[in-house]
Amino acid sequence: MRNLLESIILMAALFLGPFGTSVWAVQQSFENMGITKPRTEKPAPDFSLQDIKGNKVSLEDFRGKSILLNFWATWCEACKEEMPSMQRLYERLSGQGVEVVAISIDRRNFDRIKEYAEQYKLTFPILWDPDQKVRKHYYIMGLPTTYLIGPEGKLRGYASGARVWDSPDSIQALTSLKEKM
C-alpha cells in the first residue's frame, strides 16, 4: 500500500513538475513581496477620476492589462520611498501588458500632485481622488496601499505599506497575473 502511494506521488510529480514549480515560484514571489491573495476573486471597484493631465480615466480603460493600483498622498513619507521603484517597473513592463496606476488621496492642492510627479519624474497615470470616494470603495486605511488587478478586472493581490516594486519577485508576481489563477 505504501509503495503504491509513493508511486502515485512520483507519477504526479513527473506530470505536474514544470507546472507545479511555476505555481510554487509565483506563490513564493507573492509571499516574498508580502502580497496577500484574495480568498474569493471579486471585481475591482470601478472608478472614473481625473488624471494630472486633466483627462478622465476609468478602470475600464485598462481592461485586458494587469494593473498595479497604488493609493498614495503627497504628505505620505513612506509613499515617496516606493514611487521610484514603481516608475522603474512601469518603464520595464508597460509594453508587456502591465499598467501602473497611482491614485492620490490629497484633499486639496492639485498643483502639488503635479509638482510631485515632475519632481520624481513619474510618467505612469496619476489620478486624483479629492473626495476620497474611490479610497473608501477600496477600504484604504493606511498609505501606501497597493492592489494587484488581473486583466479580467478582478482583484488578485493586496499590499499594505511600501515595497520595492521593480524587484524580481514583484515582476514575477505581476507578470503571473496574466495567467488564470
Added chain:
Amino acid sequence: MLKKNLLSLFIVNVFLLIFVPLSQAFVGLCCAHCGGNMPLNIPGGGIPETHEFRFKLSQMYMEMGPLRDGTSDLDTSNLLGVPNNSTLFAAVPEEMRTYMTMGSVAYSFTDNLAGMAMLGYVRNEMDMKFNAALTTAAGGTNGFTMFSHGITDLTLLGKYRLYHDDNLAPTKQASMIFGLSLPTGSIDKQFSRNPVPGQNGTILPFRMQTGSGTVDPILGLTLQASSDPWWYGLNFKWEGHVYDNDQGYHRGQELRYDAYLMRQVHPKAVLLAEMNYWYEGKYSDEPFDQRVNGEGHLGFNPNNAFISPLNDPNNYGGHQLAVSFGFQFQPIPLHIIELIATMPIYQDLNGPQLRQDYMIQATYYVELPTKKSRRYKGFKPPKELGF
C-alpha cells in the same frame, strides 16, 4: 548645571539615534489617524501611532521680571523698606530664571487611546534685593540669588479620541484628556545660599518649591482640525488642587486655553503660531513652617510682617495671555525637533509678583514602533473585497 542638562540631552539623543534605526525594518506605512499635527508644548500634542512609543525630551528656559501688581509693572527698589505686609518688604525679587528639562514617554494602545508620563528636572534662580536692615544683617551684601533644584511632579495623562471624521486623514477630531499630577516634586526646599544669618535651612517661598505636594486631577479637551496645508485647533486644560498638602496649603486652581495654527511650508517643516491663556488662583494658605514656626516672617514670629512678598500666598496667580511662535522640523523619519518662543501680551497678576518676560523651549521627539505597529504589519486586507 545647564551643561549637565545638555549633556544628559545629548546622551539620550545618541541612545535614541542608535536604538531607533535598529527597529526600522518595517514595511513603511503612513497613517495620520492619531491626531495629525499639534504643537508639542500643548498638552496632548505629539501622540504616537498605534502600538508605538514616543519619547520626548525638552529643554525650557524662562525669564521672569520685573515685578507686577495687577496690570502695572513695579520697580523692585520702590518696594524695599520697613516691612508692612502690603507695600514694603525687607527682601524683594528682581528677576527669576527657570531651567527645566522635561522627559516624557507615550504609548498608543489603540487608534483612540494613548497614555503618557512626564517628569521634569527644574532649576530655579531668583535674584533678591535687600532693604538697608537686611543689607546690614548680611554683612553689607545688598542681595543674593535664591536657588532651588530638583525633580518636578510626575504627570500621568491619557488622551481618548471621542470623535473623528476620517480614520486615515481626519480633518476634524475631538479628544478628551484626563490624568493625575503626582507629588514627586518637593514642597520642603530650603534656603541654602542666603547671606542673612539664621535664614539658611528655613523654607523657601512657594515658587521655589518644585512640586505641589498633592495628587492633582487633570481634565482637558482638544479640538483638532486640518485643511491642507493648515492644521489648527483649540485646547482646554484644568488642573485642580483640591486638598491641602503636608505643609497645610494647596496651590490655586489652574486653567489653560490654547489656540494654534500650523502651516506646512516644506515636506519636512511646519511653522506654528499659538495664543495661550493661563489662569491660576492664589495659594490657599501659608506653609506650616511659616504659619506656625514663623519662617518667612520678621523675627521668626508668624504674627510679624512677611520678609518678602514671596511669602504671602495672596501674591500668586492671575491671568496671562501670551503668543508663541515656532517651527517643527523632521530631519529624518521618526525624529522631530521643535523650537517655540513664548511672549506674554497681557498679564493681570495678584501682586506684587514677578511677571513672565519670555520663555523658549526646544523639544526633541522620536517615535519608536513596536513589532505590533502597523509600520511593521501593515493593515489587514478588506474582507469586503474578497480577502
